[in-house]
Amino acid sequence: MNSHFFARRVHSLTGIIPVGLFLVYHLYTQLYLHQGAEKYNEHTNAFYESPLAIWLLIIFVYIPLFYHSILGAKLSIEATPQPSYHYFSHLLYWLQRISGIGVLLFIFAHLYNTKVMPLMTDTYGQHFEHLAEGFASAETGWLTKSVYLLGILGATFHFANGINTFCMTWGLALTPRAQLRVRVLSIIVFVLLTAVALYSLSAIW
């Protein structure tokens, strides 16, 4: 085993555990949007009250996410386009790379919107208000909404399709039939997570 193999396996693993699991948890907590500003802010701020919160985030989210993104972006750039082969899996291959880079850009915008900007204006903690105001803005509301919609679709797709490639990489799904079953599972995950995310957003749309 050499470092390249190790790096790729860690890349594959970090996509599901912990980054993928964080995505599921993160989308779940957004359901609180339906319970109003007070409940949503209370729930979100409760997490940061733990003295371990920032370390949990750094170790289980920021570092794995950073690693997964950097290596993923490098691999995406190195791929050789094969435009004359129109197969479904090949399309997913490119969507996985495009969505990965798109989601990375979205995360930066998302972090600016929910962390950097509130900290600069000294209004950190009013999470619901920031999101709702961003969406309701007369000038830039459409842009914020589009960015969030694309970001969410990209993230749920990247994670769901990632389950598929994860099972292939680690040899969990061997036969074409098993691979088909995993593909069906990943479609269900995609639809379910997207539905949850869109339902949450409908509270402030």
Place this chain on the structure above:
Amino acid sequence: MSNKTITFKILRQDGPNQPSYWETFVIPYLPNSNVISCLMDIQKNPINSEGKKVRPVVWECNCLEEVCGTCTMVINGKTRQSCSALIDKLMQPITLQPLSKFPVVRDLAVDRSRMFEALKRVKAWVPMDGYHDLGPGDKILPDHQGVAYKLSECMTCGCCVEACPQYSRDNNFLGAAAISQARLFNMHPTGKLIANERLDSLMDDGGIAACGNAQNCVEVCPKSIPLTESIAEMGRQSSKRFWKTLFQI
């Protein structure tokens, strides 16, 4: 005889590292011809569409029945064997290009030694330590044989790596064919003896980890070899070895 014609656009190259250029040939139509029979016609009378006599087009072929893989080229944008590419089923003008993942020797002939090197890297053979009588080999059951036979049909034609977005001229990826051959010899009762050596090669630079799951290989394989199954199987074997070595160091 009808006055129908067949038009070819061929990407030519006079020698290794020379610039490539397109040349058009128009030849009389013959029913039931394939790309190779047309290339033979061009060879007999190498006159391009401008009426100029040119150097005959170079290509490779051998078996003419899609079992040797030698005549693989890119026909109308897709990699396949030219012997089984029937003119009546192709859109005209028919474009012929050499495989893009290998160095061109001349015109449509490429040097595929990288594929042979890949087979050597994964030790795609059954190890023998001499010619003395080793006694009868292990029994092979029909279900094992059914899987192995399909894998053994690989002719190292290069279709899988040609269509692969992860296999490029400037990397050292083994490609689907070699990974599948490693699976074949790892399941052979005697080949199994050096299974871990094969896995170590697969877990080295440009090994199985370089696969990006585009799955074009299995779609374009002319022998319908279950290449993605082979990649998943070798992924599983290397996963086991990965966890084992991780806790041995």
